[in-house]
Amino acid sequence: MMALWQSFVLGVHELIPWLDGNVATIIIILIKAMALIMPLLLTVAYFTYIERKVIGYMQLRIGPNRVGPKGWLQPIADALKLMTKEIIFPSKANIYLFLLAPILAIAPAIAVWAVIPFDEGIYITNLDVSLLYVLAIGSIGVYGIILAGWASNSKYPLLGALRSASLLVSYEIVIGFALVTVVMIAGSVNLNTIVAGQQGGVINWYFIPLFPMMIIFFISALVETNRAPFDVVEGESEIVGGTHVEYSGMTFAVFFLAEYANMILMAVLAVILFFGGWHSPFEGLGMLEAAFAWVPGIVWVLAKSTFFMFLYLWVRATFPRFRYDQIMRLSWKVFLPITIVWIFVVALMTQLQIGPWFS
Amino acid sequence: MSSEQIIFYILSFWFIASSLAMIFARNAAKAVLFLVLGFFSAASIWILLEAEFLAITLILVYVGAVMVLFLFVIKMLNIDKSTMRAKFAEYLPLGLIVALIIIAEMILVLGSAQFGLEVMPSPARHGADYSNITVLAMQLYTTYVYPFELAAVILLIAIIAAITLVHKKETTHKKQNVSEQVNVRAKDRVRLVSIVSPTKEEK
Numbered sequence: 001m002m003a004l005w006q007s008f009v010l011g012v013h014e015l016i017p018w019l020d021g022n023v024a025t026i027i028i029i030l031i032k033a034m035a036l037i038m039p040l041l042l043t044v045a046y047f048t049y050i051e052r053k054v055i056g057y058m059q060l061r062i063g064p065n066r067v068g069p070k071g072w073l074q075p076i077a078d079a080l081k082l083m084t085k086e087i088i089f090p091s092k093a094n095i096y097l098f099l100l101a102p103i104l105a106i107a108p109a110i111a112v113w114a115v116i117p118f119d120e121g122i123y124i125t126n127l128d129v130s131l132l133y134v135l136a137i138g139s140i141g142v143y144g145i146i147l148a149g150w151a152s153n154s155k156y157p158l159l160g161a162l163r164s165a166s167l168l169v170s171y172e173i174v175i176g177f178a179l180v181t182v183v184m185i186a187g188s189v190n191l192n193t194i195v196a197g198q199q200g201g202v203i204n205w206y207f208i209p210l211f212p213m214m215i216i217f218f219i220s221a222l223v224e225t226n227r228a229p230f231d232v233v234e235g236e237s238e239i240v241g242g243t244h245v246e247y248s249g250m251t252f253a254v255f256f257l258a259e260y261a262n263m264i265l266m267a268v269l270a271v272i273l274f275f276g277g278w279h280s281p282f283e284g285l286g287m288l289e290a291a292f293a294w295v296p297g298i299v300w301v302l303a304k305s306t307f308f309m310f311l312y313l314w315v316r317a318t319f320p321r322f323r324y325d326q327i328m329r330l331s332w333k334v335f336l337p338i339t340i341v342w343i344f345v346v347a348l349m350t351q352l353q354i355g356p357w358f359s
Numbered sequence: 360m361s362s363e364q365i366i367f368y369i370l371s372f373w374f375i376a377s378s379l380a381m382i383f384a385r386n387a388a389k390a391v392l393f394l395v396l397g398f399f400s401a402a403s404i405w406i407l408l409e410a411e412f413l414a415i416t417l418i419l420v421y422v423g424a425v426m427v428l429f430l431f432v433i434k435m436l437n438i439d440k441s442t443m444r445a446k447f448a449e450y451l452p453l454g455l456i457v458a459l460i461i462i463a464e465m466i467l468v469l470g471s472a473q474f475g476l477e478v479m480p481s482p483a484r485h486g487a488d489y490s491n492i493t494v495l496a497m498q499l500y501t502t503y504v505y506p507f508e509l510a511a512v513i514l515l516i517a518i519i520a521a522i523t524l525v526h527k528k529e530t531t532h533k534k535q536n537v538s539e540q541v542n543v544r545a546k547d548r549v550r551l552v553s554i555v556s557p558t559k560e561e562k
Contacts, residue, residue, distance in 0.1 A: 132412070150434050329537045
């Protein structure tokens with residue numbers, strides 16, 4: 001796969017020799033980005049379908065089954081419906097900010113994917129501070145929600161935006177502290193190095209020494225992406241849909257594109273940070289390792305993150321919604337102390353050189 | 360002009376334009392957004408200087424947290440523009456003097472005498488394996504470890520002081536004890552009593 005890509009890059013340079021080297025580089029980057037964004041958006045579309053199906057079965061229903069065979073065309077039909085619907089602007093709304101909000105939600109959700117490594121050497125860019133980049137760009141997504149709430153000029157969106165801003169800021173701190181432990185083990189903030197450090201079988205994956213951090217990271221990811229049971233930003237029964245109340249048609253759909261893209265990102269990130277990224281789970285198992293050696297690393301990344309994506313749906317179908325002040329308490333009084341304690345535990349483990357992780 | 364120069368001028372233009380727009384914006388929320396754009400342009404210029412750790416930190420801290428809180432506060436405040444404009448003429452002379460002093464100081468400190476090419480040669484390009492964050496960490500945790508720790512302690516004291524100033528013992532309203540609510544069990548709330556119902560004869 002890498003060889004194929006190398007020959008393709010050389011081909012582009014040969015095909016357009018009259019172009020400046022920089023322009024050819026930009027074209028290659030754009031092609032790479034398209035190769036990532038197209039499957040991503042398709043995954044988002046079918047993730048909504050899977051979500052409705054899975055939650056349907058968990059609640060003893062069938063879920064969508066009318067459009068196409070077994071309802072497979074349902075996401076396409078939904079997309080067409082949303083595209084053809086009218087976009088309604090509330091009177092006295094700030095139109096520019098009202099339209100800027102969904103763009104500010106979706107742009108970071110897609111830009112983050114630039115540094116995600118899917119296999120050894122398969123990424124758009126190998127940034128040296130890629131983990132910080134993920135955190136920084138991911139934290140911009142909150143502007144979409146805050147602006148949506150403010151520009152709508154309506155009370156429920158404003159309440160939703162207030163909740164969202166305070167939740168996201170609190171849980172970003174928790175996620176930041178949880179990731180510090182990962183950085184301490186890997187000794188790098190480069191996602192490629194972090195995955196490379198987990199080579200050599202399941203025992204080397206970071207979820208073993210960082211088990212509580214993995215749990216905290218996943219729960220905080222639920223909050224960051226406004227998923228049930230922490231979806232107080234939308235909370236239909238409390239604030240009738242929060243920030244999205246005044247949005248319709250495509251502007252509404254863009255918010256959900258961003259939310260689902262973020263969910264998939266968090267699943268992939270959990271795999272990269274705690275579950276060995278592109279490394280096969282059969283590494284170091286002799287026969288099994290040889291039998292699965294032909295599987296490309298990207299398959300392992302996608303297979304492992306599919307499990308986390310399923311976990312999102314499972315959690316949503318299982319737990320009732322948290323009360324707002326309880327979510328805040330969970331962040332500041334439970335998670336933050338645990339993460340800080342675990343930073344000291346990891347420091348101790350590093351000093352004592354415990355296990356295969358700290359050598 | 361090399362492509363790098365073109366990028367630099369585009370970014371600087373955006374930086375200056377968004378800073379001006381921030382000052383002249385009438386709407387406070389728009390001013391904050393222009394400031395965010397200014398931070399982005401500054402971060403991009405730093406990335407051009409190969410200081411990617413500083414650039415990302417600028418976005419993470421200022422755009423991701425501080426400006427979010429700014430927007431949060433602006434939404435809550437009801438800013439009355441007329442009272443702010445009423446005293447404009449009164450404050451103008453004082454403001455002008457302060458601005459002139461700041462400009463003079465900046466010319467003295469940031470002029471070509473300190474930052475000219477003779478004093479500070481343009482930074483050399485580094486290879487692909489150059490890690491900005493490692494170099495910075497080596498400096499911070501070896502040469503400057505005491506000032507660094509001292510700054511951290513001062514910040515911690517500031518945080519504690521701010522919290523103690525604001526956090527008063529509440530006497531005016533009742534508060535829920537969440538831990539108590541979370542830890543409650545069914546037997547704390549419901550008491551099941553077995554009652555032998557009287558038969559017809561006993562009545």
